[in-house]
Amino acid sequence: MASSWGGQNIPPAPGTGAPGTTQYFQPAPPAYHSVQVRQSFGITQQPPFIPAQFVPPPPAVSIPQPVTAQRPKTEWPASVRRYVQRCFDPKNLDNDIPRAEIEAKLKKAITSASEKEQLHSIDWDSLPLPQEKIRSDRVQATWHQQSVDLRLGGNGNGNTTLSQAAKKRKSKEMGDHEESNPPWRAANNQNGIESRITYQPLDKRQQQSKEDTTKASSKFQKNLEKRQKRFDGGYKSTYRSPSPDAAAGPVVGTCPTLFKQYFRLTSAPNPANVRPEHILTQTLELLKNKWRKGANYAYICDQFKSMRQDLTVQRITNDFTVAVYETHARIALVNGDLGEYNQCQTQLRVLYAKGLDGKSLEFKAYRILYFILTSNRTSLNDLLADLTIAEKKEAPIRHALDVRSSLALGNYHKFFRLYLNTPHLGAYLMDMFVIRERLAALCNICKAYKPSVKLRFVTEELGFESDADAAQFICDHNGQHLIEERDDGVHFVTGIPAAQLFEASKNAIGKPNGQP
Amino acid sequence: MDSFFKVFSAAYGGGDGYALADTLSPIAPASQPDKLRRFVHSTNYASVQNDFKYRLLYDKASPLRLNVEEGKAWVEVYVSFWKACVEILQAEAAINDNQKPSWEKVYRAWKEVSDHLNRGYTAAGFENWTVPCLYVVGKYLRMFAIKADEVASSLEQTTIDFNEDLSLDDEQHANLEDAARQLNKVFQLCLSDRASLEESRKWGIYSIINLLFKTYFKLGKITLSKNILNALRAYRGDMPELDAFPLSHQVTFKYYVGVISFLDEKYEECETCLTEAWYMCHKDSLRNKELILTYLIPCHLLTTHTLPSQALLEPYPYLQTLFSPLVRCIKQGDLSGFDAALAAGEDEFVRRRIYLTLERGRDIALRNLLRKVFIAGGFEPAKTGEGSVRRSRIRLVEFAAAVSLGSKETMETDEVECLLANMIYKNLMKGYIAREAGMVVLNKKGAFPGTGI
Incomplete structure (x- = not known):
C-alpha cells in the first residue's frame, strides 16, 4: 500500500x-x-x-x-x-x-x-x-x-x-x-x-x-x-552565462586556416576553430584539386567531414552547403564508401526539400540505384510515390527507373544495356550489384538454352568488355569446364548442372533483385 | 452530470467495459447531439475536481463503492476528460465561426486523459475489464493528433533546424508521432502486465497494436511495426492465442500483418494472413473487404497466377477501376495494353504500394501471349496411330512478332530470347532455346504448366 x-x-x-x-x-x-x-x-x-x-x-x-x-x-x-x-x-x-x-x-x-x-x-x-x-x-x-x-x-x-x-x-x-x-x-x-x-x-x-x-x-x-x-515572472535573471546563449544564435567562425582535421565535438565549438564560409569556399576548391591530383581518400574524406562540421555548427544552409555535400557524396561513391555516401545523401535530401538548388535529379537517381543495391523494396516503393511525373521523365531518373523495372522483370538484356549507359556516377553503385545480376542472368541462360551458346553471346548480353572478361567471370565462379573451344569459336556449355552451379554462387552473395 | 453518473455507475457496477469506454467518448452520439455540451456545462473549472470526487467517492446515495485509490484515479481521468471536452467544444465553436480551431490544444488535453488512464492501470489497479477505455482513448488520441497536424501544416511552419542532423518528416507529423509514442506506452502497459491471464491487460493488446499499425502506416514508418511484432513474438508464450480475441481485433491485426509481409515481398505469408482476414471479415464491412482485396489480388497474381473473377469484383467499384484493365490485358496476353494500363494506373498503384507487385503480372501476360503463339502453331502433320500432337518447334521470329504486337517498335531478337529465357527459368514455360537454329523447342506435353496445355 x-x-x-x-x-x-x-x-x-x-x-x-x-x-x-x-x-x-x-x-x-x-x-x-x-x-x-x-x-x-x-x-x-x-x-x-x-x-x-x-x-x-x-x-x-x-x-x-x-x-x-x-x-x-x-x-x-x-x-x-x-x-x-x-x-x-x-x-x-x-x-x-x-x-x-x-x-x-x-x-x-x-x-x-x-x-x-x-x-x-x-x-x-x-x-x-x-x-x-x-x-x-x-x-x-x-x-x-x-x-x-x-x-x-x-x-x-x-x-x-x-x-x-x-x-x-x-x-x-x-x-x-x-x-x-x-x-x-x-x-x-x-x-x-x-x-x-x-x-x-x-x-x-x-x-x-x-x-x-x-x-x-x-x-x-x-x-x-x-x-x-x-x-x-517576478524575478528577472540578471546574470548571463558566459557560454554562448540561445539568443546569440549559431557560432560565427573566425578560423583562417584552410585545412583542418575532423574532430568529433564533445563541447560547444570554439569560434576560433571554426572556418567561416568564405574560407570554406576556398577549401572546397583546393580539396577538389587535391582530389583530382590523386590525394589519399582517407585524407580527403576527413577534410570533408571537418568542412561539414563547420557548416553545421554555423548553421549554414545554402547552395554552398549543397555543393559540399554533393562533392563529398560523389567522392565517397567513387571510393565505394557507402557509409559517408549515405550520410551525405540523407542531408542532401533535406537540403533539396528546403528548396535549395543542386543536382537533385542526379542524387535522386542514386537513391533509386542504392535501394536496388540493398533490395529495399519498402523504401523503393516510398520513393516511387514521391517522384513527380516531371521528374520521372528526366534522364537520370528515367534511367534508374528503367534499371529497376528491367531487373524486376528479369530482362537482363535491357539491364546490361542500361548498365553500359549509366549517367553520372551511377555506374559505381551499379558495379556493386552487377555481379549479382550477372550470376542471375547466367542461371537464366543456362536453364533456357541448349546445348550451348557462343561465348560472344554471353559477353554481349551480360555487358562484359571482352570475351576474355566474360570467360574470366565464368572461371571465377568455377565454370572453367563450361568453356569449350570449337572450330567456330568459343562456346559456353549450358544446361541444368551449369545453372545449379551459378545458382549456388548467386545465393552465396545474396538474393538478386527482382527474382521471386 | 447526473445522467453521466448514471451511465458511469451502471457501466461500472455491471462491469461492462464497452459501456464504460462509452463514457469517455468525446463524440456525442447521434441520439444525443447535445450530450457533450451538457456534460461540459454541468460544472466548471473551479469545481470539476470536487464534483467528480464527490460523485465517485463520497456520494452516500450512489450505489458505487469504489476503492479509494481507484476512485481517485478515475476522478483524475474524468477531470482531464472534462477539460478535454471543453477544448473540443471550443475547437468546434471556432470551426462554426470560420476560425482556425486549435486541435493541438485538444490533442494536449486528450493526451492528459490518456496519461491519467495509464496511471490508473499502473498505480491504482484498474481492472482488466476496463481495457475498452484504452481503445477509445487511444482511438481519439490518434484522431486528434491527425487533426492537430493538419492545422499545423496548413499554417506552414517551415522551421527546420539544422542541429545535430537534419530530419525531414518531423514537423509535418509532430503530433502524430507524439501520439505514436503515447500509444506505444499503452502497448507496453498491456504487454508487460504480469497478472494471470484472466485478469491481464493483455486482452487489450491487439486493439492497441492495430492503432499503432494504423499510426505507423500513416507516418510512413512501417518498419516500426516490425518492432511491435518482434515484441509480440518475444512474449508469445505468455500471450493468449490470437483467436481468443474479439474477431474485429483479429481481422485488423491479420490485415496489417498481411500488408507488412506484402511490402516485404513475403507473398506466401501475406497470402495466409490476408486470406484468414478475408474469411473472418464481417460480410457487410465492404470497406474492409475492399482493403483486403487490394493486396490479396496482386498477391494471388504472383503466388497462384490467378486473376479475380468479375463476380468477386462486382461489389467494389473502386477495385474494378483499379484492376479490371490490367486483368483484361493479362488474360488476353496483351503486352502493350498491359504496359499502358500499368502506366495509366501508376499513381494510384504506387500510392497503394502495389505497383511493383502488379508490374510482375507482366510475366503472366507474356505467358498467355506465348501460349497463344503455341496454340496458333497448330498441330504436327498427323502420323498414323498417334493422336494429334502440337507443333512444338517454333521459330523465334514467331515469338518476336507476337511480343512486338501493338507496340510501335520491333523488339530485338536478343531481347525476345531474354524474355523467353525468363519464362523458362521461372517455369512458366517448359522447353529450351536452340540459339544456333533460331528455334524454341517446347515440351510436347505441359509446355505451359497449369494452363491445360
Whole structure:
C-alpha cells in the first residue's frame, strides 16, 4: 500500500488548492505501521522524543527484532533516532515520494554512516531528510533530462545547452541555476500548469515546518522560492552565462586556416576553430584539386567531414552547403564508401526539400540505384510515390527507373544495356550489384538454352568488355569446364548442372533483385 | 452530470467495459447531439475536481463503492476528460465561426486523459475489464493528433533546424508521432502486465497494436511495426492465442500483418494472413473487404497466377477501376495494353504500394501471349496411330512478332530470347532455346504448366 502512494499524485484543484484539501484526501490512517524501517536499523528502544500530534503505532518503535538481537548491539545515538523520527513526521511526508523510497534512502544514509563510524560525528539534526534528497535528486534528474530534451528537440542551440547541462551535472549545489533560464522555461512549457501544482504543496509544507528544518533544507527551500518567483515572472535573471546563449544564435567562425582535421565535438565549438564560409569556399576548391591530383581518400574524406562540421555548427544552409555535400557524396561513391555516401545523401535530401538548388535529379537517381543495391523494396516503393511525373521523365531518373523495372522483370538484356549507359556516377553503385545480376542472368541462360551458346553471346548480353572478361567471370565462379573451344569459336556449355552451379554462387552473395 | 453518473455507475457496477469506454467518448452520439455540451456545462473549472470526487467517492446515495485509490484515479481521468471536452467544444465553436480551431490544444488535453488512464492501470489497479477505455482513448488520441497536424501544416511552419542532423518528416507529423509514442506506452502497459491471464491487460493488446499499425502506416514508418511484432513474438508464450480475441481485433491485426509481409515481398505469408482476414471479415464491412482485396489480388497474381473473377469484383467499384484493365490485358496476353494500363494506373498503384507487385503480372501476360503463339502453331502433320500432337518447334521470329504486337517498335531478337529465357527459368514455360537454329523447342506435353496445355 505504501509504495503505491507514488502514483497518487493528486494536485489540488485549481481554485481550491489549499493544503487542507489535499490532506482531506489522504488515506485516513497513513501507513505508518510499516515494519521495514525498524528491521533495518535495529532501533530497539523507544525514541526519547515523540511529537505530541503524532503517535507512532507501537510496533514501529518498541518491539525488538530478532535480526537485530543477533547483531552486535549498536547503540544508536539519540540524534540518529531523532533523525528517523523527523523523517516519518507527517509534516515532512510527501505524497509524491513513496515511503519505500524514503526508507531505502534512510537506510542507506544510516548504514553508510555506521560503516564509516560517523554515527556520532554527523550532525544529524541538520542533515537533510531523505525525502528532501530524493526531491532534489528528482529535480536534478528532470533538469538534466530537460536540458537533454532541449538539445535533442533542437531549439537550434544544441551545443550551448549541452555545455550548460554538463556544467550542471558537475555542480552539486542547486544555488547557481539562476544563470540558466532555458531548462526551466522548457519545464514550464512541457508540463504546463502541472509542474507548478505539484510543487506548490511542497512549498507550503516546507514553510510550516520551518522551525525544524535545518540549515541545508532551508537553503533548498530558498531555491524553491526563487524558482517559484521566476515562474511567476517576478524575478528577472540578471546574470548571463558566459557560454554562448540561445539568443546569440549559431557560432560565427573566425578560423583562417584552410585545412583542418575532423574532430568529433564533445563541447560547444570554439569560434576560433571554426572556418567561416568564405574560407570554406576556398577549401572546397583546393580539396577538389587535391582530389583530382590523386590525394589519399582517407585524407580527403576527413577534410570533408571537418568542412561539414563547420557548416553545421554555423548553421549554414545554402547552395554552398549543397555543393559540399554533393562533392563529398560523389567522392565517397567513387571510393565505394557507402557509409559517408549515405550520410551525405540523407542531408542532401533535406537540403533539396528546403528548396535549395543542386543536382537533385542526379542524387535522386542514386537513391533509386542504392535501394536496388540493398533490395529495399519498402523504401523503393516510398520513393516511387514521391517522384513527380516531371521528374520521372528526366534522364537520370528515367534511367534508374528503367534499371529497376528491367531487373524486376528479369530482362537482363535491357539491364546490361542500361548498365553500359549509366549517367553520372551511377555506374559505381551499379558495379556493386552487377555481379549479382550477372550470376542471375547466367542461371537464366543456362536453364533456357541448349546445348550451348557462343561465348560472344554471353559477353554481349551480360555487358562484359571482352570475351576474355566474360570467360574470366565464368572461371571465377568455377565454370572453367563450361568453356569449350570449337572450330567456330568459343562456346559456353549450358544446361541444368551449369545453372545449379551459378545458382549456388548467386545465393552465396545474396538474393538478386527482382527474382521471386 | 447526473445522467453521466448514471451511465458511469451502471457501466461500472455491471462491469461492462464497452459501456464504460462509452463514457469517455468525446463524440456525442447521434441520439444525443447535445450530450457533450451538457456534460461540459454541468460544472466548471473551479469545481470539476470536487464534483467528480464527490460523485465517485463520497456520494452516500450512489450505489458505487469504489476503492479509494481507484476512485481517485478515475476522478483524475474524468477531470482531464472534462477539460478535454471543453477544448473540443471550443475547437468546434471556432470551426462554426470560420476560425482556425486549435486541435493541438485538444490533442494536449486528450493526451492528459490518456496519461491519467495509464496511471490508473499502473498505480491504482484498474481492472482488466476496463481495457475498452484504452481503445477509445487511444482511438481519439490518434484522431486528434491527425487533426492537430493538419492545422499545423496548413499554417506552414517551415522551421527546420539544422542541429545535430537534419530530419525531414518531423514537423509535418509532430503530433502524430507524439501520439505514436503515447500509444506505444499503452502497448507496453498491456504487454508487460504480469497478472494471470484472466485478469491481464493483455486482452487489450491487439486493439492497441492495430492503432499503432494504423499510426505507423500513416507516418510512413512501417518498419516500426516490425518492432511491435518482434515484441509480440518475444512474449508469445505468455500471450493468449490470437483467436481468443474479439474477431474485429483479429481481422485488423491479420490485415496489417498481411500488408507488412506484402511490402516485404513475403507473398506466401501475406497470402495466409490476408486470406484468414478475408474469411473472418464481417460480410457487410465492404470497406474492409475492399482493403483486403487490394493486396490479396496482386498477391494471388504472383503466388497462384490467378486473376479475380468479375463476380468477386462486382461489389467494389473502386477495385474494378483499379484492376479490371490490367486483368483484361493479362488474360488476353496483351503486352502493350498491359504496359499502358500499368502506366495509366501508376499513381494510384504506387500510392497503394502495389505497383511493383502488379508490374510482375507482366510475366503472366507474356505467358498467355506465348501460349497463344503455341496454340496458333497448330498441330504436327498427323502420323498414323498417334493422336494429334502440337507443333512444338517454333521459330523465334514467331515469338518476336507476337511480343512486338501493338507496340510501335520491333523488339530485338536478343531481347525476345531474354524474355523467353525468363519464362523458362521461372517455369512458366517448359522447353529450351536452340540459339544456333533460331528455334524454341517446347515440351510436347505441359509446355505451359497449369494452363491445360
